Amino acid sequence: MTHIKRKTQRIWAMTAALILCLAPAFAQNAEPLTLEKAVALALEHNQDLRMAQNSVKSAEITVKQDKDDFLPSLSASTSWSASADRADSTEDSTFQSLNAALSSSLNLFNGYGDQAALEKSRYSLSAEENTRNRTMQSVIYSTMAAFFQAYTAREKIKVAANNLEDNARQLDEIQAFYDAGSKPVTDLYQQKAQTSSAQLDLLTAQRDYSVNKIQLMEAIGMPASASFEIAAPALRQDLLPAGVTTEGALNQALAQRPDIQSQNETISAAQASIKENKAGFLPSLDLTGEVGTNYSSGGDLGFEDQFWDQSMDARVGLSLSIPIFDRNITRNNVAKARISLNNAELELEKIKRQVEVEIGQAVADYQTAEKKVQVTRDQLEYATQALDSSSQRYTVGASTLTELTQARTTFVEAQYDQIEAEVNLRIQAMALAFYSGTLDAKDISAED
Secondary structure: OHHHHHHHHHHHHHHHHHHHHHHHHHHOOOOOEOHHHHHHHHHHHOHHHHHHHHHHHHHHHHHHHHHHOOOOEEEEEEEEEEEEOOOOOOOOOEEEEEEEEEEEEEEEEOOOHHHHHHHHHHHHHHHHHHHHHHHHHHHHHHHHHHHHHHHHHHHHHHHHHHHHHHHHHHHHHHHHHHHHOOOOHHHHHHHHHHHHHHHHHHHHHHHHHHHHHHHHHHHHOOOOOOOOOEOOOOOOHHHOOOOOOHHHHHHHHHHHOHHHHHHHHHHHHHHHHHHHHHHHHOOEEEEEEEEEEEEEOOOOOOHHHHHHHHOOEEEEEEEEEOOOOOOOHHHHHHHHHHHHHHHHHHHHHHHHHHHHHHHHHHHHHHHHHHHHHHHHHHHHHHHHHHHHHHHHHHHOOOOOHHHHHHHHHHHHHHHHHHHHHHHHHHHHHHHHHHHHOOOOHHHHHHHO
C-alpha cells in the first residue's frame, strides 16, 4: 500500500510539471513567434511609430504648401442683383444686373520670407524624419528586450519543471528509506514540503511567462489577448560587439543618433524662422491683374453684346507695401524666434549630456554582463558538482537532508542566474546599439 501511495505521489507531481510546462504549446497550433517576426509586427502596429510617421507626412504637406506659396493666386467672383423703380407704374421698371471678375496676384518680393519659410519647413521635415527613425529604434529595442524577457521566463519554466521532477524523485527515495527505517519521518515531511515548494515555483514561473508575453504584446502594439508561444532565438556569441570603449561608443552616438541629428535640424529650422520673421521689416511687391465684365437689363444692348464685348475690361498693376510701423509685431516676432533658437541650442546641449550618461552606463552594463556570463557558467558547474556530492553523501547517511536541499536550491538558482546572464548579455548589446544610434531591424535576422 505504501509503495502504491508513493508512486501515486510521484505520478501526480510529474503530471503537474508536464501540464504546466506543455499546456501553452497545446493551447493553439499557430507557428511560434520569432524575434524577427515580433519586430516586424511592432514596426507595423506600434502606435508611437505610426504617430511619428503621421508627423512626417504632415511635415511633407507643409513643405509642399510652402512651395506652392511661390505660385500666383487666382480667384473668380460674380454677383447678381435686381431692383424695381415704382415711379412709373405704367411700364415694367424692374432691372437686373450681373457682374463677374477674374483676378490674379503674384508676389514678386516679400523680403525673402517665402524662401525662409520653405527652408524652415524643409529642416522641420528632416527633423521629423530623424525623430521617426529614433522612434523606430526605440520600438525595435523595447520589442527585442520584451521578447528576450519572455524567452527568459520560458526557459525558467523548464528549470522549474526539472526541479519539480527531481524533488518528486527524491521524495520517492526518501519514502523508500523511511519505509525501510533508515530515514526519520522529519526528512519525509521536509521533502514533501520541498516538493510542494517546487510546484509553487513552477506555477510562479508559468505566471511570469504569461505576464512577459502580455508585455511583449504591449511593446508590439497588439492586443494583449493574442495567443502565441516564443520561439528560441539563436544566442550566437560572434554577433556580440568586442573591444567596446566608452570613447568610441560616445563618438559613434554623437555622429549617428537620430535624436541628435533631429535637434540639429530643429536648430537650423529656428535660424530660418528668424529670417522669415525679419522679412517683415522689408517692403513687399505684388503683381496684380484682373479681367471683369458686367450686364444690365436696362441697357440698349443684349446680354451677349454687353457681357462678352462692350463691358469687358482688364487691369494690370503693381502693388508696393512699405512697412512703417506695425506696433512692433515684427520686432517682437524676431525676438521670440531668437529665444526659440536659444532653447533649441540648449536642448541639443542637454541631449548630448544625456547621451554621455547613457553611453557610459550602457558600456559599463555590457562589460559587466560579459563577465557575468563566465561567472555564472562557473557557478553552475560548481553547483552541479556540489549537488552530486551532497546527493551521494545523503544516500550513504553522511549528510543531512537540509544540506542536500540547500545544494539543490543553489543548483536551481545557478541555472536561473546563467539563463539571465546569457540573455542579459544580448539585451545589453542591444542597449549599447540603441544608445549608440546604430540599432537597425535588418540586423535582427542574423540573430534570429
